[in-house]
Amino acid sequence: MKNFDKKNNSFNTLLAFVVVASFFLFFFQSFSITGNATEGSTISNVSIAKYLAITFGDNLSEGIQFGTVNTLPATNINATHNNDSTSISGGTTYTIEVHDDSNTNVDFCIRANAGLTSAGADVIGLGNETYNAFSTTNATYPLLSGETSLTTGYVKAVSNIDVGSMAYWRFWLDIPAAQPSGDYNNSVLFEGVTTGIAC
Amino acid sequence: MKKNIAFLFLTLVLVLTVVPLYSAGVGLRWEQETALVPENSDVCLTYGVYNPWPKDSYVKVQLSESLQEIIISSDNKVDSIPRSTFSNSSIPVRFCFKTPSIYKKDCLLLDSLLCSQSCEEEMKIYEGRVEVVEVSESQLKEGGSGGSATTMTVSAPLRVKVQCIPYSTDYSLVYIVVGAIALIILAWRIYKRKSKVNSQDKIKKKK
Numbered sequence: 001m002k003n004f005d006k007k008n009n010s011f012n013t014l015l016a017f018v019v020v021a022s023f024f025l026f027f028f029q030s031f032s033i034t035g036n037a038t039e040g041s042t043i044s045n046v047s048i049a050k051y052l053a054i055t056f057g058d059n060l061s062e063g064i065q066f067g068t069v070n071t072l073p074a075t076n077i078n079a080t081h082n083n084d085s086t087s088i089s090g091g092t093t094y095t096i097e098v099h100d101d102s103n104t105n106v107d108f109c110i111r112a113n114a115g116l117t118s119a120g121a122d123v124i125g126l127g128n129e130t131y132n133a134f135s136t137t138n139a140t141y142p143l144l145s146g147e148t149s150l151t152t153g154y155v156k157a158v159s160n161i162d163v164g165s166m167a168y169w170r171f172w173l174d175i176p177a178a179q180p181s182g183d184y185n186n187s188v189l190f191e192g193v194t195t196g197i198a199c
Numbered sequence: 200m201k202k203n204i205a206f207l208f209l210t211l212v213l214v215l216t217v218v219p220l221y222s223a224g225v226g227l228r229w230e231q232e233t234a235l236v237p238e239n240s241d242v243c244l245t246y247g248v249y250n251p252w253p254k255d256s257y258v259k260v261q262l263s264e265s266l267q268e269i270i271i272s273s274d275n276k277v278d279s280i281p282r283s284t285f286s287n288s289s290i291p292v293r294f295c296f297k298t299p300s301i302y303k304k305d306c307l308l309l310d311s312l313l314c315s316q317s318c319e320e321e322m323k324i325y326e327g328r329v330e331v332v333e334v335s336e337s338q339l340k341e342g343g344s345g346g347s348a349t350t351m352t353v354s355a356p357l358r359v360k361v362q363c364i365p366y367s368t369d370y371s372l373v374y375i376v377v378g379a380i381a382l383i384i385l386a387w388r389i390y391k392r393k394s395k396v397n398s399q400d401k402i403k404k405k406k
Contacts, residue, residue, distance in 0.1 A: 015382075023378055
């Protein structure tokens, strides 16, 4: 009987030890002991801000139109404002301006949401709608020979347009002979990014 | 008098010819291109939008496609920017996203308990752009062979570096559970022993 009591007491002592040990282990895991630092410090700080603002010229804000086409096939149909500048003879009036209140030169990227599509779901493929952009304009620039087809992903069209300057754009359209008649529409998106940054 | 009228007329002609040349514009001001964010945490970034042109514009702020995978929720509301808002008084637009939990954890229990993280993997970086899109699309004139509506966007680059924070297994829960079980058993044994002693005392007294 005495032996049984002794065993019982040992087990209780073991349990008490487990309780105390658990408490200590929990305490040391949760609260680490640290010393006091005696060093001093001061803050060094700099903020670099970049800002840019762009706007469409009036004609580009109204969209890119190619008028009515009566004869197919048709190639390199000029958009309606490709050559109608009065201040610069034969220049384009499709422009995007970088405002003076910008502190970085701007690259412009371009993409289309889809090919020109009619209400009947006929499509003039994106390979047929082309553009070129340049930092100045006259009767020849932006050059037709430098035309590039629109894509659905952004592509850099013109780089390093100065603050307070404009990017000048021209657009052309090819229509295959078998294209069904109708009104065809899509959206063209322009993006201004800091010079050197990918689209 | 005639000179004044001529001056007024010239000014009017100038205003009427210059102002309509420009539509509303969009401007973006930013001070941060890289965000270092712990995994599985909410992040909010603030960008300034402005419109220095003489016509109100409406914009929405969004993240480019390459950053869409880390967006859990974002505010896609349209903000109005009054005309002649310059960069030094740009309107702050705040948008928030949540970084995913991407780094490997070693868990001892049920794949989610008693976990540790060693952070041996390379830092995951998401690159993309914050885009401010002018909302109103151009209106195409009726008739003709149609054409393309135009939309403009300005964007700022954004790199989201998802930080892995290493930690060792936290055994606190185990210590608490083991300690509590030992305490309950101990209390139960003491209680049982006392009640046994009491009943033996009662029997002795009866005798």
